[in-house]
Amino acid sequence: MRRKPSQERSRQVVEALIEATAQTIAQRGLAQTTTNHIAARAGVSVGSVYQYFGNKEELVGALLDKLVNDLGQAVDRGLPLLLDADLRTIVRGLLQAGFAFVGGNEKLYLELARNWDQLSTQRFLRTLERHLQEVFRLYALRHYREMHIENLPVAVFVVTNSMVFTILQYLSLPQAPCTRETLMDELTEMAAGYLQRRAAP
Amino acid sequence: MRRKPSQERSRQVVEALIEATAQTIAQRGLAQTTTNHIAARAGVSVGSVYQYFGNKEELVGALLDKLVNDLGQAVDRGLPLLLDADLRTIVRGLLQAGFAFVGGNEKLYLELARNWDQLSTQRFLRTLERHLQEVFRLYALRHYREMHIENLPVAVFVVTNSMVFTILQYLSLPQAPCTRETLMDELTEMAAGYLQRRAAP
DNA sequence: GTAGAACGTGAGCAAGTATTCATAATAAGC
DNA sequence: GCTTATTATGAATACTTGCTCACGTTCTAC
DSSP states (O other), X not given: OOSOOOSHHHHHHHHHHHHHHHHHHHHHOSTTOOHHHHHHHHTSOHHHHHHHOSSHHHHHHHHHHHHHHHHHHHHHHHHHHHTTSOHHHHHHHHHHHHHHHXXXXXXXXXXXHHTTTSTTHHHHHHHHHHHHHHHHHHHHHHTXXXXXXXXXXXXXXXXXXXXXXXXXXXXXXXXXXXXXXHHHHHHHHHHHHHHHOOOOO | OOSOOOSHHHHHHHHHHHHHHHHHHHHHOSTTOOHHHHHHHHTSOHHHHHHHOSSHHHHHHHHHXXXXXXXXXXXXXXXXXXXXXXXXXXXXXXXXXXXXXXHTTHHHHHXXXXXXXXXXXXXXXXXHHHHHHHHHHXXXXXXXXXXXXXXXXXXXXXXXXXXXXXXXXHHHXXXXXXXXXXXHHHHHHHHHHHHHOXXXX
């Protein structure tokens, strides 16, 4: 951030710019999102963008920061409700929460996912992995008889990526091969089966 | 293809252009790949690109056609060897084959995967799904006692996407969280467990 | 050998877009 | 009210890049 906004006015501009970035990406796609579009939608001029962001990338980065933060909060909110349930219920609940999270801004998240290489999209996955690792670590402690995973980080890595990308792929298909419920059932089956596999000896 | 090459000379130019496209994408990334770069690397001038391809997209499309074709052949070659084995061995073999296939051009495939939205990358996945569906259909026929999946297309969809994207994600990590062998073991565990789950009543 | 077709060339055009900067408007401090 | 700091403006700049086209070269058929 090139200049730190000190007045209320400018803080609102920064907020409007980030929001406008989200909307423009959702509507036109990342590639077709220009600084002029963003400024116009935010109701300010291009110059204002460069008052607060060194370049376009920083602006998108700020948007991602906000989304990563939202994600973390969403997971944390849903977490305590799940820990008493069994593994299958937990996984199903996480999937449901995931769909709900993406639900509002499907277009935006799809577009961001399509451009996952543009650096920071990775932070999204890592944040998610970190939170899920915590969930399953706690579960494993409570149910050490049923679940004993040797390498939790790797297991979480596999499950997280499998879930996220399969769902994204499902969402971006022109016509779905099955209902959303069926997809969640199958993913739950796969993930829960995998995580539960190794009973302690 | 704007003009059909009739002389040997021009056929070589077309081939060189496609090859140069692959190399340039692998080296500089799709976004930084310009028609001028491709032409230079192919040892011809930009104009020649437009003798045979209407635009840059068609050129990349031709490259993808070639790769999809390669993929189909690779799967078909490996297929007969696997059908006698058990499910776990088959999945492990497919993963091994997958890594081998990508192995030579890791950079290229990663870069193409990063830009999966640019149309035709989807064809890649569908081709793979189609082939895998055939593999598991045949396996299910032979081992109808052990495996009876109600909705094979959906199961294959889930497994294929999970495997492909987890591997791609693994490959694009700056530092791997586990060895390639471990990853394959875990993926095998998850996929085979999932596919084998429902025994016939 | 030569005419005509196929092919190759690369400077330059057209279009788009990130970024700057001189200038103007607004708010804060006194 | 006046001064200074902060914020906003948007035309102009600088740069990239896909693509064209008038011209030169190579091949083929007769």
